[in-house]
Amino acid sequence: MKTPFLLLFLLFVASACFREQPTQVDGSLNLTLYVKFEDRFLNSIPVTLKTYDYNSTPFSGVTDSCGAVSFENIPYAEYLITIKSSAIVASALDSNAMDTVTVIASTLITPTETSINENIIIDTIYTIASGAQPGLKINELYTVGPPNRSYYFYDQFIELYNSSNDTIYLDGMVICRMWHMLESVTYIFQFPGEPLVGREYPVPPETFVVIAQDAMDHTNIPNLPLPESVDLSHADWEFRNSADYGDFDNPDVPNLDNIEVGYSRDFMIALTMDVVLIADGSDLDYLDGMDIEAVIDGVEYASFSTHLKDIEKEVDRGFGGVGLTKYSGQSLERVAAGFDSNNSSVDFVILDHPTPGYQHE
Amino acid sequence: MFLSNLSGYENPLFPDIVIEEPFSSTIQTPMNLYRISFNPALFKISYQEDFVYYRVNSFDKINFYHRVYDPKRQRDYQLYFYTHKTLDKKSTLAAAVRYNRADQYDVYRSLEKSFYNNYFSYIDTTMGNVTYEGPQLWFLYNYSLTNNLLFGFQIDYGIERSLKDVYTKCETVIRNLDLKFGVGFGSNNSNFVAGAFVRYLNYQGQYNAVKELQDAFVRTYFGYHVFRDENPRSLNRKNDYKEGYEFGAQLTRKNILVDGLGIQLSGSYGTRYTDITVGSTSLPGDRGYWIREGYRIFGAVFYQPVESNFMFQLFYEYKDFSDWARAGEYNVVTIENDEVMHRFGSVLYLPLMNKVGVSTGFEMENIRSDYHEYIVEFDYNREHHNWNAFTDFKLAINQITNAHIKGMLGTVEPWFYWNTDKFDIIAFQYGFERLFVFGTLGLEFYYEVWGPENSDKNIETYGLSISYRK
Numbered sequence: 001m002k003t004p005f006l007l008l009f010l011l012f013v014a015s016a017c018f019r020e021q022p023t024q025v026d027g028s029l030n031l032t033l034y035v036k037f038e039d040r041f042l043n044s045i046p047v048t049l050k051t052y053d054y055n056s057t058p059f060s061g062v063t064d065s066c067g068a069v070s071f072e073n074i075p076y077a078e079y080l081i082t083i084k085s086s087a088i089v090a091s092a093l094d095s096n097a098m099d100t101v102t103v104i105a106s107t108l109i110t111p112t113e114t115s116i117n118e119n120i121i122i123d124t125i126y127t128i129a130s131g132a133q134p135g136l137k138i139n140e141l142y143t144v145g146p147p148n149r150s151y152y153f154y155d156q157f158i159e160l161y162n163s164s165n166d167t168i169y170l171d172g173m174v175i176c177r178m179w180h181m182l183e184s185v186t187y188i189f190q191f192p193g194e195p196l197v198g199r200e201y202p203v204p205p206e207t208f209v210v211i212a213q214d215a216m217d218h219t220n221i222p223n224l225p226l227p228e229s230v231d232l233s234h235a236d237w238e239f240r241n242s243a244d245y246g247d248f249d250n251p252d253v254p255n256l257d258n259i260e261v262g263y264s265r266d267f268m269i270a271l272t273m274d275v276v277l278i279a280d281g282s283d284l285d286y287l288d289g290m291d292i293e294a295v296i297d298g299v300e301y302a303s304f305s306t307h308l309k310d311i312e313k314e315v316d317r318g319f320g321g322v323g324l325t326k327y328s329g330q331s332l333e334r335v336a337a338g339f340d341s342n343n344s345s346v347d348f349v350i351l352d353h354p355t356p357g358y359q360h361e
Numbered sequence: 362m363f364l365s366n367l368s369g370y371e372n373p374l375f376p377d378i379v380i381e382e383p384f385s386s387t388i389q390t391p392m393n394l395y396r397i398s399f400n401p402a403l404f405k406i407s408y409q410e411d412f413v414y415y416r417v418n419s420f421d422k423i424n425f426y427h428r429v430y431d432p433k434r435q436r437d438y439q440l441y442f443y444t445h446k447t448l449d450k451k452s453t454l455a456a457a458v459r460y461n462r463a464d465q466y467d468v469y470r471s472l473e474k475s476f477y478n479n480y481f482s483y484i485d486t487t488m489g490n491v492t493y494e495g496p497q498l499w500f501l502y503n504y505s506l507t508n509n510l511l512f513g514f515q516i517d518y519g520i521e522r523s524l525k526d527v528y529t530k531c532e533t534v535i536r537n538l539d540l541k542f543g544v545g546f547g548s549n550n551s552n553f554v555a556g557a558f559v560r561y562l563n564y565q566g567q568y569n570a571v572k573e574l575q576d577a578f579v580r581t582y583f584g585y586h587v588f589r590d591e592n593p594r595s596l597n598r599k600n601d602y603k604e605g606y607e608f609g610a611q612l613t614r615k616n617i618l619v620d621g622l623g624i625q626l627s628g629s630y631g632t633r634y635t636d637i638t639v640g641s642t643s644l645p646g647d648r649g650y651w652i653r654e655g656y657r658i659f660g661a662v663f664y665q666p667v668e669s670n671f672m673f674q675l676f677y678e679y680k681d682f683s684d685w686a687r688a689g690e691y692n693v694v695t696i697e698n699d700e701v702m703h704r705f706g707s708v709l710y711l712p713l714m715n716k717v718g719v720s721t722g723f724e725m726e727n728i729r730s731d732y733h734e735y736i737v738e739f740d741y742n743r744e745h746h747n748w749n750a751f752t753d754f755k756l757a758i759n760q761i762t763n764a765h766i767k768g769m770l771g772t773v774e775p776w777f778y779w780n781t782d783k784f785d786i787i788a789f790q791y792g793f794e795r796l797f798v799f800g801t802l803g804l805e806f807y808y809e810v811w812g813p814e815n816s817d818k819n820i821e822t823y824g825l826s827i828s829y830r831k
Contacts, residue, residue, distance in 0.1 A: 028735070
């Protein structure tokens with residue numbers, strides 16, 4: 001009489017070992033992606049899928065006229081989707097015109113339980129203009145000088161911001177003032193350290209870096225009271241031209257030095273119209289301009305709306321600063337820390353007063 | 362030749378049933394119910410005389426033809442002790458200890474003892490020699506609850522460690538437990554015996570690739586074609602955990618219609634799962650698990666009159682199991698395999714004269730394999746037809762010395778990863794035993810060659826065994 005119960009008990013114990021077989025097999029995932037830039041679906045855009053879960057070769061496809069690309073019967077895995085392609089998009093400055101810009105996207109897609117059950121993932125990939133990805137950004141440009149009648153603008157500063165999740169190292173990077181397009185560099189100052197591989201000057205994520213033309217308290221200059229200027233004596237870096245013996249040098253602030261042969265003045269930028277960019281230091285041959293691959297971020301600004309662009313649209317599709325007034329104490333800062341759509345026309349706002357080392361409210 | 366049923370390292374869900382007596386090459390008996398079912402409750406009925414057996418083995422297997430991750434050469438050494446003893450009218454005790462050492466030479470990348478026996482194998486970047494060693498213990502206790510009712514349990518336990526002699530210190534450690542409980546019923550005249558058992562398997566293995574001051578690069582395979590490069594780290598570890606159950610029942614009936622005619626039947630159902638995690642020791646990543654589930658039926662008819670040494674046996678085995686593997690992070694099947702095996706064979710022992718006997722046997726098997734990898738599609742669906750035949754001359758040289766010469770021919774159609782359609786097998790064995798006052802000493806030589814159809818290179822195995830029994 002006990003034997004049937006014993007057998008039932010044994011079967012019950014064994015059933016812990018029995019696991020239910022999934023209904024889906026691997027290699028049956030159908031992935032459809034819509035590729036979008038701003039409000040428009042993009043056609044003829046190459047899309048690449050790569051997984052590090054398996055040794056499978058990357059999958060490639062091109063978006064159709066609806067902006068969709070499909071990958072059928074691929075393994076269930078986490079995919080890195082990368083897009084880098086030229087696309088014809090609406091101009092940032094003239095809504096009736098079209099521009100050719102490089103759009104990029106890099107995102108991960110992971111199958112969910114629902115997608116496994118239904119065998120399909122449909123998603124939209126939002127591309128951004130090349131240069132708009134998180135990273136080291138020129139976050140604020142203070143160029144116009146404080147209210148004064150002495151043509152004083154030596155309190156200029158550039159504020160950088162690390163909008164990425166990784167620590168970025170400034171070693172060997174350069175900051176340039178451009179003349180016309182990337183082929184003509186006006187000034188080029190370099191951070192100390194070895195470009196690309198140096199690890200001496202870190203910028204943690206979500207950190208500001210203030211680079212002063214002269215790292216001093218500009219509000220307290222003897223015989224030149226400028227109460228609406230800024231105190232830059234605690235700036236992080238200071239532009240310094242070793243060939244300019246009269247250039248102020250705060251011994252407590254490290255320097256970026258000029259590397260342009262024969263140039264003997266400080267890093268001064270035009271008050272209401274100019275281009276400033278930061279590059280990774282891989283291209284130090286400034287005589288033939290700056291390679292676009294070396295550019296990390298660039299900002300063009302001009303005080304009047306009819307300005308013709310002075311930098312390639314890959315670097316900045318628009319320009320900010322329309323309405324800037326010389327010697328007004330105004331500053332040009334991104335709408336939010338690190339916000340970048342690679343279109344300075346919408347990325348920047350004019351502030352009444354500079355905010356070195358922090359973001360305006 | 363050197364077969365025994367210890368499963369302290371690899372505990373297959375359905376252990377192979379071998380048709381020859383494991384303890385002697387000069388005795389030919391029909392398979393007993395214990396040997397076809399491994400039910401510990403039936404041991405007492407199958408082996409009634411006390412027995413002590415020692416053996417030293419050595420094999421040298423030279424793989425002139427080999428798969429990518431096979432060693433080019435393997436030397437095995439075994440020290441083996443086995444005994445069973447009837448303690449009293451009710452109790453029988455059996456125990457075995459085996460110490461194994463296996464030296465694998467020129468192992469390309471693999472960190473597995475047998476790369477192709479796993480669906481989730483593990484390799485690194487090194488080529489070197491690996492030494493595996495460790496003991497296996499086996500213990501069996503059989504007790505008569507009443508005159509007819511038997512109870513038995515059996516424990517297999519083994520520990521094995523290995524080290525690869527390369528800069529990446531590749532170590533493996535396994536621990537294996539195989540427990541079996543059985544009950545049996547024997548009729549008063551011993552013509553009818555029936556039994557049932559339940560078996561529990563538990564296996565734990567660790568495969569470590571260690572590099573100090575550098576990172577060890579390892580890969581985990583999913584099947585035989587797709588792999589994943591694991592994150593390099595100074596210690597990369599694969600954890601392999603198996604657990605399983607088997608339930609079986611069996612019966613034998615002797616002296617049916619005529620004296621010496623009998624039948625045996627055995628069947629079992631089993632399931633086992635294998636969990637695989639890989640990566641760091643503290644937070645290993647889930648790489649999936651696989652399940653094997655199936656059943657086996659074995660039947661034999663034998664004829665061995667009591668008054669004669671003549672023996673004839675026919676047997677048939679049916680094995681049907683299926684595997685499926687699940688991906689680590691997603692609830693999908695990555696591998697499926699269905700295998701159905703039909704095996705049929707016979708053994709005849711014919712005493713020719715008083716001093717000479719010949720034992721001859723034949724078996725053929727048909728295995729249908731339906732194997733699928735789904736991550737990157739790979740399908741393999743094929744029938745394998747294998748056969749082998751042997752003839753064994755057994756000669757009583759004098760009253761205290763026996764000798765035997767055995768030859769075997771066969772073919773095996775291997776799986777796709779062998780890159781050949783067929784192996785032709787030739788084996789030769791020569792051995793003799795001499796009775797001394799302290800017991801029987803035996804010596805055996807063994808040579809086996811596997812020749813692939815499409816290559817001049819062979820797999821050659823040489824063996825030497827010295828045994829002592831009483």
